[in-house]
Amino acid sequence: MQSQEDDQQFDCAHIDMRPCCQEILKMGRPPSYEHDVQTLWRPEVLDTIKKAVDGLSDELRELSLKIHDHPEIMFEEKFAHDTLTAFMEKHGFEVTRHYLGMETAWRASFTHSKGHGRVIGVNSEMDALPGIGHACGHNLIAVAGVGTAIAIKVALKKHNIPGTVVLLGTPAEEGGNGKGILIEKGGYDGMHACIMCHPSVGPKNSTVLGTTLALTSINVEYTGHTAHAAAAPWEGRNALDAAFLAYSSVSMLRQQIKPTHRVHGVVYGDNWAANIIPDKSRMRWYIRAPTWNEVQELRARVLKCFEAAAKASACELKIELGDVNYELRQNPVLGENFVSAAGEGLGMEIGTVGEPRASTDFGNVTYFCPALHPGYGIPTVPDGGNHTPAFTKAAASIEAHKVTMSVTKALAHTGIRVLDDDDFYKEVKDSFTASQ
Structure with a gap:
């Protein structure tokens, strides 16, 4: 824990x-x-x-x-x-x-x-x-x-x-x-x-x-590379894109999970600007299910969404598994x-x-x-x-x-x-x- x-x-x-x-x-x-x-x-x-x-x-x-x-x-x-x-x-x-x-x-x-x-x-x-x-x-x-x-x-x-x-x-x-x-x-x-x-x-x-539901949290961080969003966007690797890809992937995953399961999260960033390719994004997620075993099974599927987003955006991925609350x-x-x-x-x-x-x-x-x-x-x-x-x-x-x-x-x-x-x-x- x-x-x-x-x-x-x-x-x-x-x-x-x-x-x-x-x-x-x-x-x-x-x-x-x-x-x-x-x-x-x-x-x-x-x-x-x-x-x-x-x-x-x-x-x-x-x-x-x-x-x-x-x-x-x-x-x-x-x-x-x-x-x-x-x-x-x-x-x-x-x-x-x-x-x-x-x-x-x-x-x-x-x-x-x-x-x-x-x-x-x-x-x-x-x-x-x-x-x-x-x-x-x-x-x-x-x-x-x-x-x-x-x-x-x-x-x-x-x-x-x-x-x-x-x-x-x-x-x-x-x-x-x-x-x-x-x-x-x-x-x-x-x-x-x-x-x-x-x-x-x-x-x-x-x-x-x-x-109550068993629960665990996940902290996610994507690291890319900054660039001028108009002058040279091809030089950047967009960490915000990575977060949005991950968020969208989890949203689509929800159609295939049980009604008793819950996945919900938010996206954070510091000093973002519209004319700069973001090099950092962070997310925090909660995963809940009726039992701890079910939480672990669902977490494995959610982690694949985060990994796929990192590959698609060419960003580095850091994951920290948080505390566990048992049912x-x-x-x-x-x-x-x-x-x-x-x-x-x-x-x-x-x-x-x-x-x-x-x-x-x-x-x-x-x-x-x-x-x-x-x-x-x-x-x-x-x-x-x-x-x-x-x-x-x-x-x-x-x-x-x-x-x-x-x-x-x-x-x-x-x-x-x-x-x-x-x-x-x-x-x-x-x-x-x-x-x-």
Whole structure:
């Protein structure tokens, strides 16, 4: 897996975003799992969690709005880093700032009954989008992670459950593969499972367990030779022609790829002028498919388009393969507890989803350990979905906060069951092993 330095060689990379959200929620029958949920596990623990989250709600609302009002793009989440770590310290967590050498990553942990029990991981995302702020609701994801971790802490102490909760502040979901970098650095080592959530467009008080597309990026650079475009164009080798040939070739390739596959890219250049044959052009591409294996197969076909364009234009070609986001693999055993807590325990509607249309670096976490990433609906206007200014406004609404608190409770209930229920965790682990 490539590090963020590979992408930062292009000045344009910091504005090149990919959608990370779950697709639009559609109401229907709840997702089916291998095991039927008969009754809510330990309702008294859920009651403890409810009281803890309700008691925190006003503080979490204030925290969410602070982050919403100070949007920071990937790897620049300094205000969020400082604000969230101070909050976790105030609530009795052991905090590590600038975790594993990443300036805006952080870790907050709490252990009850040291030396015993499992470790449940939780994620808080923080980054915003250039120009439109928190249009993917990461301010809500941040406080959902905070609330989940603190509620688990409260329940561990009250019910004398041994275990550890670790909350990671994960930078750069929007194009920087922050979680992938943290995995490589050992940030997820020792976790028995990991959980988080994500807002999207959907019916009121609804949640859903869907998947996402696997994704990889490609940086392309063509090098030709400058010449006067009128006086001696035959002396030039046109790098812009190479980029256009490649773009057209990929566009024609799309007719022959599956409906579930996606290829999309942009062309960049510096100091181009109409009377100069361009000697440099750059492109950035994303390739997505339902599985990583399909992404690799499609990437091989796309690379041939780039190579053919280089030959046709007599330009030199440089290709750098970027980060990998694997498809999201929801752990079905974690999922069935979440559905039980959200539906039976909290009265939320459980949705179903269609084909995946987006990607997230949390997919890499689901390959590393058993993990869960439910989506949930917040109210917004028509055509006001994720990555729009309307969604930025929606992410600051009181309605969005309320449903975030409900999902937080269901996540905390699921997380603490990992720590307390040996049979449950064995099923979680066995399911994860079987999916590998």
